[in-house]
Amino acid sequence: MHTLPLLRDRTKLAIVDAHHHLWDLAAGHYPWLQDEYQGAAFFLGEYQTLRRNYLAPEYLRDTSGYNVIASVHVEAERSRSEQVDETHWLHEVRHSTGLPSVVVPHVSFIQADRDDILASHARYPEVRGIRSKPVTARSPQESVRGQAGTMQDPRWLEGLSALERYGFSWDLRVPFWHLAEAAEVAATFPRIRIAINHTGLPWDRSDEGLSQWRTGLAALAAHPNVFIKLSEFGLAGGRWDEQSNRRVIRDAVAIFGTERAMFASNLPVSSISASFGVIVETVLGALADYDDLAIGRVFSQNAMAFYRIDARGW
Template sequence: MSTQPSHRAGTQLAIVDAHHHLWDLASGHYPWLQDAYHGPAFFLGEYEKLRRDYLADDYQRDTYPYRVVASVHIEAERSRMQQVDETRWLHEVHERSGTPSVVVPHVSFVQPDRDEVLAAHMAWPRVRGIRSKPVTARSPQERVTGQAGTMQDPRWLDGLAALEGYNLSWDLRVPFWHLAQAAEVAAAFPRIRMAVNHTGLPLDRSEAGLAEWRRGLEALAANPNVYVKLSEFGLAGGRWDADSNRRVIRDAVAIFGPERAMFASNLPVSSLSASFPAIVEAVLEALADYDDAAIARIFAHNAIAFYRIGD
């Protein structure tokens, strides 16, 4: 008789995907996908592969045969003139397909009509949080601290504070060299739940880079309102480094504990480096020493609680 832990049967594990995207290029405008692209190469791989519709059927196909019992849609950078249109469209998609379960839309914390857009989002029952990316430096060597739109901008902080009145969480997406600054924000707003996107984007897998990433995560984890998403382990050019990914996953869970870590796929962007089964199995392998209760929290229960799925 096998003594293998039951959570090793990944296709039988109940999964709540805490971070994915959908888009329909005919019904909405996604500038980063549809407009002429003149910037540097997309940092996670072959950008052209993303310039197509990605609908609920595509998501369900990519996650089969795993038991994804619920999912969280994170804003997909639809035109900032169509922020509420994206929320409406996602509710229509849910009515047809059951996917996604809840929605995290966008509003810029510094846009003039911020309060009106927030109120319009709240008219839709599946809205649970907001993702609003602060202005960040392009590299660890660049400095933008205190500039307009950064995490030190009083106007930006005022926008973040507005989430508390709506019981909305904040999805925090910054590169690893801004994690320590984000921890200062988390400490200043202890009643706002925050989810670190993409494991804090540990893009530099050198010893020095990982040390800085760990310091940032440790500073964030000191705040009990902050959770971490175990997602997007791909590297530049679509590279998948199994050894360092294993280390990143283990370190992130060791820092936050299994009570504040959430599995997330980042589909379809993550498909530039790995399939959904590969991502699930990589996380399970990295966390092989954790018991079934911890695995159930990481893969489902924490996201259910954080995003109030079922409310």
């Protein structure tokens, strides 16, 4: 069982936030934030509150009262013509503010200049991996299997394989009905470390939906190169279901173990549904039966190892 002092005093719990975003709308072009508003088409629903600058001061404000010792910035859907510009900007932000600690930029695995973009990212010292989203189906009832840009596309797989050349990890972001396919990819590339984003996006909280989600996670967990981020539990319309969220967290940790699960906030996107404090308390509540060593792994140590973070500067 856990020892109460650590869990009572949240200020002493070291946190590595394994997934968040920053953006300056004057410094770059973010189509989803600056172009035509998509409204309810966004996976969490209305996101008007996100269409503003979100910089280091805002992140520090939102995480105040908690001991965040390091963070991982994951690409924020900046214009795909500005992929390296985002990496450059983030290194400037890190130099002036101390965060983010490391960076996970974007490159499409099928873009014509993929190798040049990868090489350019690799010149920046804090780049640790790549997030590149495959083409996915809109629902579990549809299939895009084998189409261009999917996880079966030979050119897409060739692009993924290029990460190994740089020692980059891959941030995997697909809805739960594609997790089993992602496990096939993980089996093909055992030397590429993979981080499942947003707990595998278990949007369907019915027994049938969660069963399919757990099956997909179990297939991925069979491969030791795969880790999972405990993040983004919000549901459509900005709904936060505390009881269901705790169940999802417990199930994910039971499948992957505390050695391959990482806490992450997904700020500021997660603020549509919950504050940083609510997210932390929800994860801690779900892990109440785990001891302090396990909680320390989930909240900091696993992310530091996966993303090769030196938190001494924080």
